[in-house]
Amino acid sequence: MTAPAPPQTPAEARRLVTAFLADHDPRGGDDLEFLRARFDAGLARVSWPHGLGGLGASSALDGPVDDAFAAAGAPDNRPHSNIIGLGMAAPTLLAFGTPDQQHRWLRPLWTHEDVWCQLFSEPGAGSDLAAVATSAVRDGDDWVVNGQKVWTSLAHESRWALLVARTDPKAPKHRGLTYFVCDMDAPGVDVRPLRQITGETEFNEVFLDDVRVPDDQRIGEVGAGWRVTQGTLMNERVAIGGATPPREGGPIGTLAQHWREHPEDRTAGLHDEVLRLWVDAEALRLTSARLTQQLLAGQPGPEGSGAKLAYASLAQRTSAAELGVLGGEALRYDDWTARRPVVGDLAERTPGFRFLRAKANSIEGGTSEVLRNIIAERVLGLPGEPRADRDTPWEDLPR
Amino acid sequence: MTAPAPPQTPAEARRLVTAFLADHDPRGGDDLEFLRARFDAGLARVSWPHGLGGLGASSALDGPVDDAFAAAGAPDNRPHSNIIGLGMAAPTLLAFGTPDQQHRWLRPLWTHEDVWCQLFSEPGAGSDLAAVATSAVRDGDDWVVNGQKVWTSLAHESRWALLVARTDPKAPKHRGLTYFVCDMDAPGVDVRPLRQITGETEFNEVFLDDVRVPDDQRIGEVGAGWRVTQGTLMNERVAIGGATPPREGGPIGTLAQHWREHPEDRTAGLHDEVLRLWVDAEALRLTSARLTQQLLAGQPGPEGSGAKLAYASLAQRTSAAELGVLGGEALRYDDWTARRPVVGDLAERTPGFRFLRAKANSIEGGTSEVLRNIIAERVLGLPGEPRADRDTPWEDLPR
Amino acid sequence: MSLTAETPTTTSQDHVEGTSLPDLLYSDVEEDLRSSVRALVTARSPWSDVLARTEAEERVDVDLWARLGRDLGVLGLPVAEDRGGAGASWREVAVVAEELGRAVAAVPFLGSAVMATAVLDRIGATDLLEGLAEGAVTAALLIPFGQLAGNTWRSTCTRDGDTVSGTVRSVADARVADVLLVPTQDGALVQVAVDQEQVTRTPVVSLDETRPLVDIVLDRAAAELVAADASSAVEHATVVGAAVLASEQLGVAEWCLQATVGYLQDRRQFGRTLASYQALRHRCADLWVQVTQARAVARYAAACAAEDSPDLPVAASLAQALCSDVAVHAAEECLQLHGGIGFTWENPVHLYLKRATSSALALGSPHAHRSKLGRLVNLPAPLPEELP
């Protein structure tokens, strides 16, 4: 049987939603059944392939479809609670997984039955991700994994993890890695909360002690883990080019609102800084919008790294200005208790929290220094740093 | 005969001046004779050795002696018109010259009969000064010099030049250099004005075409030119630790005065910037004063490089703020004619001139980038950049 | 005349028309236009000629100016075809400005093809417009070049019958203008032919001699009324000028980044190319990020001008505040990373530094535009300090 032609326009896509809704009551009560049916109808993400939640349409139509379901009051799949699953695991499975793996994992991932996390960074492998030391040794049909991962958000809620491990320590570092999907409920997986400077435990350390991973959970060839990892990370950066928020939609909005409501906190120096931040925030918003337009026009640009770099700096400067505007009141914090963060909590907490949390923006997902390297090399064509570690067996590298 | 004991205190030094003035009328009319007599009495710079214009005193006493002569209305040696002679040539001759060379050159240098310049930088050897290509080939009692020098201030007024040239192209770059004193009136020396972005011709290019330099004008051993050059440049940096100007004594003074006198040019953003510049100028003044105190206390610190780095940035930001304060009026310039600069002209010209001239502050006398390298390596003990050029014969280096 | 002050709004949300933004990319037509202009200026206006002209008797490149009108027909892009124009929009004008900025070309494009054209188009002065669009006539709007775009400003030129008198300092692009468009104290706009004794143009030694300024004195000069109430048209023209100037600044910044990257790849120090030093590469990366932002806001300002969007005053001031700083910073980095050679007259960098610096001050400094934004988007200044 040939697959039906994918929708070509937002209007066509909306017609498919309307037809689906005629058969499925969005307020029928069983949200999971509704989501599963939506997936099976190819309306989960219409840009995904036929039979895997989509219809092979343009990614420009994913947004209109989501909007149409939302307008009808349909339940959503809580995308903000499964960011790594939807943003990184799904694209990786689609690009590198076998058909069996895709059919096994994509539906429960999209319906939010399974939350996913990533087991990439290690204490000794941060920016230099290819230096991971976690080992995977073949034993029959399984791999036995040992090591320590860090900076794992959502590990405590996740059923599955993307895992990169070293399968050949005698190969140069980039060539001895293999990529797996790890069952977070498997024996030997120990998730421990990692506390941050905000007091929160947003991230985790994950200790892997003789964890058995079946070989059918390997993604890609043995030794090809670096290539798969690069694919995953590329999706992380593309994800930045999402929907454009409204003007003052980010941290600048909180600052601007305070400025308008509290004339008593205004000073000349802060006025200039607030205006500079407003300019920079609006410039970044337009830059991100332009990047999205480029992506939709099929001209993927390298601006994603630049937008992340600028966002980190802006978030840090904006929260610092908030402290300045508040003055003495900013000497007070709200809560240092070690606790899991709540989605959407950022605007609700004290400026001190935003100030501290923003410090991570220039580290997580690629440090600003690494992003500058990437821009200089890949965009501007300038030479890279001399590398001593490319051709040496991993086990011989100094650590 | 044993030399008299050097003065130990400013009061003792001033007594020596008073005694000298009793025998030499400071307003007698023949300024040159007066200056020569002052040199011969060891009161030119009391910190210089006996018989060479000094008395072997502490350098802390040079200022008080100058002040005492100035208070008596004595003619001075126009030190601002012979900065390289007094600041670099004299210390180099004292440290590395033979007694004959010292006696030959120091007196007319100090009395301003001879102006000096330096022939160091080349089009292909800026920050990387040790890469100079100007060659000196031995021929009998002479050396025959060929090459092109650049960034030579005062070359058109100078009688003598400090010259560094390559005498052994087969040696690694730092080891094949020799240091000379070049007669700027010698045949083959061609001084051509070099025009800058300000329109002025402050600097020169100097072309050396079969210029004969007698071997008795060589300073230091053959092949030891780099060590002598380093000595000269160290004096350049120490010179920064001179007398502390009064508060608002630098470019900030011009800006602050304009701010006070022109309320109509004030805006909120500029107010904060002017205050930041005032803070930074005063901080730099105190930092330089502290450096001078350290030098006088016999604790030479590495702060000189830091002070130069900070000065360049401050001068550039201050002149940019001047443009901002003036607004539309700053669209006008005063004079683009190619002309030699006049000492002390900086405050008299337009803000646009100061803005453009300040761009050189982070390049001349060591770029800000080189100074950061120096601080990182010599002060903080961080490793240097990998160097591919240290042990290769100069003639084999890529250019 | 008095340009009316911008009206403050209660919250900046009023400026946001949903989340839909105009197209910020370059269309194929725009890219073709860019190629034509670049080919012309590359052939006809190399930097060495631009440099020589800064000290020549004739500062303006009248040959290039004629070719832009005659050969390329890019002087009437935003004017409707029935008014003698090309029926394109300010978006295309901005692309031309970008290329002229990239070449620091010495032509009165901003004054004649942007601001004079904008004011005449707004008023509907078809006869003059046709001449400008064809390149037969060059006109200049008589305002001080440093005047903040669209802001409160009172002309001091006065009308008396069919004459006008007054002095205006530091006018841009008036050196070869045939016609001066003079806003007058009573809110009118009159046109003044320059070929009369009652008009004196005194060249000004300008920070940017590729866009030389003149002081103009009108002493009972014969004047023809263009419009009796031109205040809002003049205000609009200066805002459009600011919006398009941002694209010119983008072109300057792009040249500087490109020149810097090229130089770092060629020049060696300590046996290695400068590009091999990470600290310098990181500065180029930061500059590139700034240039991408300048491009986005300049495109947005051009699009707002093209659509006559109510957000145009915000977009123009945003673009001026950002692109001014980016262009100056790019030129400064270009000079610094060139080292001594960048400080010499016989190197193009200073042409870009001077253009960037004077463009930043033109039509309002970044400080002035930020203050204006504060009023436009309701981020008010502090209350006056209480005196002790």
Place this chain on the structure above:
Amino acid sequence: MSLTAETPTTTSQDHVEGTSLPDLLYSDVEEDLRSSVRALVTARSPWSDVLARTEAEERVDVDLWARLGRDLGVLGLPVAEDRGGAGASWREVAVVAEELGRAVAAVPFLGSAVMATAVLDRIGATDLLEGLAEGAVTAALLIPFGQLAGNTWRSTCTRDGDTVSGTVRSVADARVADVLLVPTQDGALVQVAVDQEQVTRTPVVSLDETRPLVDIVLDRAAAELVAADASSAVEHATVVGAAVLASEQLGVAEWCLQATVGYLQDRRQFGRTLASYQALRHRCADLWVQVTQARAVARYAAACAAEDSPDLPVAASLAQALCSDVAVHAAEECLQLHGGIGFTWENPVHLYLKRATSSALALGSPHAHRSKLGRLVNLPAPLPEELP
């Protein structure tokens, strides 16, 4: 009470006493003092203990505090010997503050040994001073910690007979104080013992838990008059506090620079030490330049306090404006260059970031100190904007 506003002068030249500056170096005595303090805090207050204490019941390191008084005798340094002090000066106090900052030590030094001591010494309240100098009594000046030093401020605490009432938010170093020194609305200063029901201290969740704040309510608390007219003494004490705080900030910045340099030398990425990356080295170099400047202005402020120089208000605000920014920037760079590990609770960097950030806001933000400098050295604010 009302702290009098600073008096503006006509030009800043009035502040310059010739070109002679005080000694900005550290004397041998000061270096010995530094060694003693450093030895004590190294042994008694390692960062892991400081971290644990931020969540302990007793936030203040009372053992270290006792040893500073009893063993080292550094709590009465600026007080004359005949008043029970050590007869040294604020210069030596600043050296102690530097070392306590370097260790982010949780002791009420700034509140008790600096500000409370300064106000009592100014007034001549010998009895209380002796207790403070010996370390037998800990006192706190009852002002909001964010209050701009020396500036116009009106206390809301009121006297009624021998009692005082009022609420003061965010008071530093009062958590273990025995005595509160309360400026009152009528310009007096009274002392209040904390061990009475009429005094309520409510702990505040503080950005910097190594210097935890409290909110204090006095409800007809028994009070003893210290001085009927204490306005200028209180103002002076806060200015001295700001001057000494700058040295504490210097200590914070020095630790951050040192920790960063050390980490870069140890940590490897891509097969090389981080220190081998030029971009990171250049950032350390820039930081070092800033720290040398912070040292110079902090020393100048301490010297002005020691000499009771008329330039003290300028010196204190200068030092606060500069050292606040340097300390925060140093902590931020320290965190960033540590990467992820610097973002974790179990690493000392955040203690320094929080101390630096809250110290910057304490006794006036850098913005507030710059504004104050504008008044002190006659660089006036813009005229109020003309409204359209």
